[in-house]
Amino acid sequence: MELVGEIVEIEEAEKTEEKMDENGLRWRKYLRRIRLIGQRKNNKVVRELPENLMGKIVDQQVWLCVSEGYEWHFIDSRTRPILITLDEKEVEVLKG
Numbered sequence: 001m002e003l004v005g006e007i008v009e010i011e012e013a014e015k016t017e018e019k020m021d022e023n024g025l026r027w028r029k030y031l032r033r034i035r036l037i038g039q040r041k042n043n044k045v046v047r048e049l050p051e052n053l054m055g056k057i058v059d060q061q062v063w064l065c066v067s068e069g070y071e072w073h074f075i076d077s078r079t080r081p082i083l084i085t086l087d088e089k090e091v092e093v094l095k096g
Contacts, residue, residue, distance in 0.1 A: 003086045004045050005034035005058065010074055013061060025067045032060045034084050045083065060090065 013029040020026055036056045038047040048054075064073040075082050 002040040003036055003049070003053070003090075004038045004040055005036045005084055005086065007032055007075070007082045007084060008035050008057060009033040010064075018066070019063075025065050025070070027063045028066050030062060030064045032062055032084070034058050034060055034086070037083075040085055058086075058090075060084070060086070 010030055010032050013031050016029040018026050018028050034057070036049060036053050036058065038045050038049055040046070064070075066073075
């Protein structure tokens with residue numbers, strides 16, 4: 001099952017050092033808070049989930065580009081709805 005959520009908040013992870021990739025882009029680790037809203041079925045978002053998951057806020061730690069021109073990495077649902085599909089490993093963690 002691929003869970004889908006919308007980004008609620010993005011904040012810099014604690015004690016994160018900046019890294020630079022081979023293209024000269026700067027990256028930092030951030031924590032995205034995501035509200036679960038549904039799942040993917042046949043590549044479409046279906047807004048149905050078990051009651052214990054619907055609306056649950058989960059944290060996802062990711063590297064985001066902080067170089068100029070990559071401001072779109074920091075858009076959250078206050079600006080416009082941004083949907084994130086959680087991969088199989090992330091879903092397994094939620095199942096416990």
